[in-house]
Amino acid sequence: MKTRPMRVEDVDQVHAIERLSFPLPWSRESFIREICEIDNSRLLVVTGDEDRAGSPEDSKCEVMGYACWWEVVDECHITNFAVAPEHRRKGVGGFLLEKILEDARARGLVRATLEVRLGNAAAIALYEKRGFTAAAMRPRYYPDNREDALVMWKERI
Numbered sequence: 001m002k003t004r005p006m007r008v009e010d011v012d013q014v015h016a017i018e019r020l021s022f023p024l025p026w027s028r029e030s031f032i033r034e035i036c037e038i039d040n041s042r043l044l045v046v047t048g049d050e051d052r053a054g055s056p057e058d059s060k061c062e063v064m065g066y067a068c069w070w071e072v073v074d075e076c077h078i079t080n081f082a083v084a085p086e087h088r089r090k091g092v093g094g095f096l097l098e099k100i101l102e103d104a105r106a107r108g109l110v111r112a113t114l115e116v117r118l119g120n121a122a123a124i125a126l127y128e129k130r131g132f133t134a135a136a137m138r139p140r141y142y143p144d145n146r147e148d149a150l151v152m153w154k155e156r157i
């Protein structure tokens with residue numbers, strides 16, 4: 001597995017995973033805006049080792065997962081994170097989270113945060129394994145089912 005920055009050519013694959021992963025998926029345009037217009041936004045995709053960054057074959061490589069985050073002063077705010085259903089439970093999510101934290105550390109960020117549905121046991125377990133802890137609750141945060149959001153933080157990334 002390897003990671004590289006998400007590009008506009010990846011968005012078809014990323015958006016297909018997004019629609020399979022979330023009840024309120026981001027639009028294709030949201031991903032393109034994050035890549036092209038939002039200065040403090042960073043995005044990574046995970047691919048197999050055959051992906052050679054910069055080669056004309058890049059866009060044909062399978063995207064197994066992706067993540068988006070914002071740099072907010074010295075904090076890493078993870079805004080989107082998913083692994084394709086057929087690649088789950090193989091360590092891809094853990095690998096991707098490590099890569100985000102590595103990148104954030106290298107860029108001088110000191111802590112990381114995210115929001116997760118209270119019922120999303122898989123994601124909460126993944127984040128807890130990497131040192132995130134529950135810090136607050138946002139009641140009825142998600143409009144589709146009024147589910148609560150858990151706010152998690154990792155200090156000293």
Ligand SMILES: CC(C)(COP(=O)(O)OP(=O)(O)OC[C@H]1O[C@@H](n2cnc3c(N)ncnc32)[C@H](O)[C@@H]1OP(=O)(O)O)[C@@H](O)C(=O)NCCC(=O)NCCS
Pocket residue numbers: 021022081082083084087088089090091092093094095114115116117120121122123125126127129
């Ligand atoms: C959450 C998600 C990203 C995990 O990705 P993944 O590649 O399956 O995760 P990994 O294989 O690296 O698992 C790492 C750890 O996460 C936890 N975990 C992952 N899936 C789990 C599940 N279905 N049930 C319980 N724990 C789970 C485990 O602690 C696991 O460690 P283990 O395999 O040693 O038990 C993936 O399930 C997903 O994309 N879900 C839909 C989108 C989503 O919920 N994103 C998070 C939004 S906040």
